[in-house]
Amino acid sequence: MTRSFAKPASIADVAAAAGVSVPTVSRVLTGAAKVSAVRRQRVLDAIEELGYRPNGAARALVSGKQTTIAVMTSDTTIYGYSSTIQGIELAARAAGYFVIISLIDSDAPDDIDRAVSLVLSQPLAGVVVLKFDPAGVQVVGALPRDVPVVAVSGEIDGEFSQAVLDEVAGGHEITRFLLGLGHRTVHHVTVPPSRDEDGRTIGWRAALESAGAPVPPIIAATWEAVSGVGIGHHLADRDDVTAVFCGNDEIAMGVISGLAEAGRRVPDDISVVGFDDHPLSRIWRPGLTTVSQDFVDLGRRAFSLLLQQITGDEQPVLSSQNPTLVVRASAAPPRGPTA
Amino acid sequence: MTRSFAKPASIADVAAAAGVSVPTVSRVLTGAAKVSAVRRQRVLDAIEELGYRPNGAARALVSGKQTTIAVMTSDTTIYGYSSTIQGIELAARAAGYFVIISLIDSDAPDDIDRAVSLVLSQPLAGVVVLKFDPAGVQVVGALPRDVPVVAVSGEIDGEFSQAVLDEVAGGHEITRFLLGLGHRTVHHVTVPPSRDEDGRTIGWRAALESAGAPVPPIIAATWEAVSGVGIGHHLADRDDVTAVFCGNDEIAMGVISGLAEAGRRVPDDISVVGFDDHPLSRIWRPGLTTVSQDFVDLGRRAFSLLLQQITGDEQPVLSSQNPTLVVRASAAPPRGPTA
DNA sequence: GTGAAAGCGCTAACAC
DNA sequence: GTGTTAGCGCTTTCAC
Numbered sequence: 001m002t003r004s005f006a007k008p009a010s011i012a013d014v015a016a017a018a019g020v021s022v023p024t025v026s027r028v029l030t031g032a033a034k035v036s037a038v039r040r041q042r043v044l045d046a047i048e049e050l051g052y053r054p055n056g057a058a059r060a061l062v063s064g065k066q067t068t069i070a071v072m073t074s075d076t077t078i079y080g081y082s083s084t085i086q087g088i089e090l091a092a093r094a095a096g097y098f099v100i101i102s103l104i105d106s107d108a109p110d111d112i113d114r115a116v117s118l119v120l121s122q123p124l125a126g127v128v129v130l131k132f133d134p135a136g137v138q139v140v141g142a143l144p145r146d147v148p149v150v151a152v153s154g155e156i157d158g159e160f161s162q163a164v165l166d167e168v169a170g171g172h173e174i175t176r177f178l179l180g181l182g183h184r185t186v187h188h189v190t191v192p193p194s195r196d197e198d199g200r201t202i203g204w205r206a207a208l209e210s211a212g213a214p215v216p217p218i219i220a221a222t223w224e225a226v227s228g229v230g231i232g233h234h235l236a237d238r239d240d241v242t243a244v245f246c247g248n249d250e251i252a253m254g255v256i257s258g259l260a261e262a263g264r265r266v267p268d269d270i271s272v273v274g275f276d277d278h279p280l281s282r283i284w285r286p287g288l289t290t291v292s293q294d295f296v297d298l299g300r301r302a303f304s305l306l307l308q309q310i311t312g313d314e315q316p317v318l319s320s321q322n323p324t325l326v327v328r329a330s331a332a333p334p335r336g337p338t339a
Numbered sequence: 340m341t342r343s344f345a346k347p348a349s350i351a352d353v354a355a356a357a358g359v360s361v362p363t364v365s366r367v368l369t370g371a372a373k374v375s376a377v378r379r380q381r382v383l384d385a386i387e388e389l390g391y392r393p394n395g396a397a398r399a400l401v402s403g404k405q406t407t408i409a410v411m412t413s414d415t416t417i418y419g420y421s422s423t424i425q426g427i428e429l430a431a432r433a434a435g436y437f438v439i440i441s442l443i444d445s446d447a448p449d450d451i452d453r454a455v456s457l458v459l460s461q462p463l464a465g466v467v468v469l470k471f472d473p474a475g476v477q478v479v480g481a482l483p484r485d486v487p488v489v490a491v492s493g494e495i496d497g498e499f500s501q502a503v504l505d506e507v508a509g510g511h512e513i514t515r516f517l518l519g520l521g522h523r524t525v526h527h528v529t530v531p532p533s534r535d536e537d538g539r540t541i542g543w544r545a546a547l548e549s550a551g552a553p554v555p556p557i558i559a560a561t562w563e564a565v566s567g568v569g570i571g572h573h574l575a576d577r578d579d580v581t582a583v584f585c586g587n588d589e590i591a592m593g594v595i596s597g598l599a600e601a602g603r604r605v606p607d608d609i610s611v612v613g614f615d616d617h618p619l620s621r622i623w624r625p626g627l628t629t630v631s632q633d634f635v636d637l638g639r640r641a642f643s644l645l646l647q648q649i650t651g652d653e654q655p656v657l658s659s660q661n662p663t664l665v666v667r668a669s670a671a672p673p674r675g676p677t678a
Numbered sequence: 679g680t681g682a683a684a685g686c687g688c689t690a691a692c693a694c
Numbered sequence: 695g696t697g698t699t700a701g702c703g704c705t706t707t708c709a710c
Contacts (some may be wrong), residue, residue: 008485010687021697026689036695051485056462057399058687062702066396068439068461076428077421086415089442098461100407100437103428122407122437123395144390146347225622250619257622280589280619283564283596349703360681365705375679397703401686 009050017046029054066125069306070100072115072139073130074107078223079250079278080295081130084152087299088128095307097125107135116142126306128152133194148309152302155195156318161309163302163319164199167275170291170323171203174273175245176211177289177325182333183243183271185213189221189231189255191247200275200291204245225250232258235270242270242334249274249281249290256284256330267332277326287328294321348389356385368393405464408645409439411454411478412469413446417562418589418617419634420469423491426638427467434646436464446474455481465645467491472533487648491641494534495657500648502641502658503538506614509630509662510542513612514584515550516628516664521672522582522610524552528560528570528594530586539614539630543584564589571597574609581609581673588613588620588629595623595669606671616665626667633660 011029015022020039027033028043035043046052060066071088075081085101092099102119105111116139119127127147129140131154140151140160150161178186188204197205201218208215219235221227228251235241236259246252252274256266266272266286274281277292301319308317350368354361359378366372367382374382385391399405410427414420424440431438441458444450455478458466466486468479470493479490479499489500517525527543536544540557547554558574560566567590574580575598585591591613595605605611605625613620616631640658647656 011689012687022687023689023698024696027696030689032689034695039696051483053459055400055687056460057396057405058702059689060396060702061394061400061704062687062689064702076415076425077418079416082416082421085440086442089415089440093442093457098439098441100439101424101428102437103425103432118432120392121395146390225619229622253619254622257624260624280564280592283568283593285596285599285624350705351703361703362682362705363680366680369705371705373679378680394703397686398705399686400688401703401705403686 008055009052010055011052013050014043014046014052017050018042060123066123067096068098068100068123069125069303070102070119070122070127071130072102072104072119072127072136074104074133074135075223076101076103078132080248080276080293081132083295084130084299084302087296088303089299090296091300091303095303097303097307100124104135104139107133107138109138111135112138112142115139120144120147125310126150128302128306131194133192137194148306150302150305150309152298153194155199158316158318161305161316161318163298163305164321165293165295165298166320166322167199168203168206170275170293170325171198171200171245172207173203173325174275174289174291175204175207177327178243178245178271178273178331179207179211179213181243181271181331184334185216186243186245187216187219187235187241189219189228189244189246189251191221191223191251198247200247221247221251221254223250225254228252228254228256229258229261231255232260233262235259236262236264243331244270244272246272246274249276249278249288252288252290252330253280253284256286256288267330269335271331271334273331281326281328284330286330289328289331290326291323292326293323297321347394348391349394350391352389353382353385353391356389357381399462405462406435407437407439407462408464408642409441409458409461409466410469411441411443411458411466411475413443413472413474414562415440415442417471419587419615419632420471422634423469423638423641426635426640427642428638429635430639430642434642436642436646439463443474443478446472446477448477450474451477451481454478459483459486464649465489467641467645470533472531476533487645489641489644489648491637492533494538497655497657500644500655500657502637502644503660504632504634504637505659505661506538507542507545509614509632509664510537510539510584511546512542512664513614513628513630514543514546516666517582517584517610517612517670518546518550518552520582520610520670523673524555525582525584526555526558526574526580528558528567528583528585528590530560530562530590537586539586560586560590560593562589564593567591567593567595568597568600570594571599572601574598575601575603582670583609583611585611585613588615588617588627591627591629591669592619592623595625595627606669608674610670610673612670620665620667623669625669628667628670629665630662631665632662636660
């Protein structure tokens with residue numbers, strides 16, 4: 001079969017075929033004004049017959065309204081990222097907007113500039129930046145002030161509208177939970193932070209301090225779950241570690257695996273908890289105690305903030321939501337008295 | 340701080356500020372023709388000063404060229420989906436195209452129609468459909484023939500260009516691997532198929548048949564990893580099951596968890612393998628034996644097929660790639676002789 | 679090299 | 695209700 005991508009029919013073709021004027025076709029298309037039933041039908045028939053579809057570029061040009069927003073992110077595959085994107089798309093589509101995905105290669109200045117100018121070269125109603133990592137932070141800083149922008153997650157700065165999950169509260173709560181189980185302190189493994197310290201780390205530290213517990217040095221992992229495995233091996237050698245709070249669930253799984261390979265059992269020998277409530281946390285053995293974050297809702301809220309800006313509101317708004325503690329089996333009281 | 344989203348500067352504003360004509364500005368922008376160094380610099384300065392950015396809608400209108408493609412998918416969070424999307428974006432961006440994500444709510448005719456007409460209302464150079472599931476299949480069927488389309492995965496039909504991973508080969512290979520370990524037969528748990536039978540299922544059946552092994556009834560799971568847990572419980576009661584090939588890694592993890600909860604050990608009591616080589620398969624305990632698929636590359640190939648169509652090639656092309664077996668610890672020979 | 683003029687496909691403003 | 699006239703921001707002839 002031969003496929004042909006011929007020049008598409010224009011509104012003028014439709015008008016000609018229907019024997020009406022161009023604006024009349026436009027009227028039946030947009031419903032902006034009444035058209036007699038006869039002509040309306042003729043137009044509809046012509047559209048059908050010609051397989052006519054309005055040219056969006058022309059529409060956007062004349063109306064001055066853009067119906068596309070961009071999501072700038074450094075990744076589309078990480079659980080939190082992809083779920084947030086899904087939430088943004090859902091909300092955007094419901095409001096009649098399309099969403100473009102624009103990947104940021106790294107947080108190197110060159111890559112940031114390239115990503116930003118690429119996005120701006122497109123006619124956009126606004127942009128949502130996933131500020132989960134340093135690349136996102138850089139992009140927010142590089143975006144011009146005359147474009148509607150909302151940042152998702154990250155440090156709260158008040159300059160842009162921002163949709164966040166209250167990570168500080170989440171980190172605080174899960175750390176307090178561990179302390180409540182009887183642990184003397186809680187060690188902390190981080191994913192690459194989007195700033196000096198992620199909210200979850202700040203919450204962890206605050207919980208420790210307000211309980212008068214020692215604050216051990218932070219252990220840094222990468223975004224790769226495997227990086228947790230090495231950390232698990234390392235932790236297995238340390239008698240002083242009884243509870244570990246990991247920056248996300250994948251890392252926690254890696255740590256548990258590493259611990260297991262080194263012969264230490266979770267939660268019997270050591271408690272390990274995560275963050276995010278990844279879908280696999282539930283079926284992981286032992287079930288992972290974690291903090292549940294509603295990323296899809298986060299994406300929805302981000303879009304609604306953006307829409308506010310697009311439609312005129314000029315002041316930055318903050319939308320925050322509290323995550324909830326999910327208790328499963330990976331955390332337990334420490335073995336014996338300090339032993 | 341007050342943000343203002345004033346009317347953006349147009350090329351005419353730049354021309355006025357630089358004291359040149361509009362086409363001259365266009366020339367320095369596009370590099371279509373030489374401009375004297377003096378004027379060029381004046382234009383550049385004016386652009387800088389006014390913060391001018393070309394209006395993409397106007398450009399698209401006049402050039403008749405679209406630089407946006409759509410990816411239609413029923414999900415953005417599943418590992419294979421999100422990785423493929425990332426590959427598409429990477430390739431598209433390198434070629435100067437933007438990618439719109441358009442979610443399909445379900446495979447119900449209404450949702451399909453809505454999704455298709457929504458996408459077509461946008462000025463697009465082409466569309467990539469993720470045909471991993473029934474919704475994708477329906478969408479491909481509903482798309483008009485005058486738009487460049489490429490399908491990713493799914494049954495090979497020859498009507499559209501298609502990028503696939505050879506799932507039949509993958510399913511065949513991993514089943515043969517299990518048989519080679521000494522299992523009498525291999526049971527199969529499927530994720531919702533995009534057609535009567537997914538390629539991996541076809542490969543499984545073929546391997547069984549050509550080995551003269553019995554073909555047990557198929558067990559159906561959902562896309563949710565948890566659905567595997569219940570199946571695991573169920574399987575634990577059956578003495579005749581010694582090897583299970585799951586439609587994807589998440590389901591395999593669920594099955595292993597269910598088996599473990601019921602007191603059966605993997606791979607000692609029963610072997611379980613997956614498909615996809617999910618990032619967590621490696622750190623799962625036991626390490627999951629699976630079939631590795633390069634989804635990012637799949638996305639890249641899909642885009643390059645689309646580009647071929649956009650730039651004129653009319654005949655459908657098939658791009659296939661062989662997945663590779665990844666042997667880890669979750670499969671072993673069956674216990675004793677039939678025992 | 680550079681400007682004037684035309685026109686991409688569409689909607690808005692205006693007469694009738 | 696309907697057609698005529700403009701004009702959105704840009705690139706592309708086409709003269710000079």
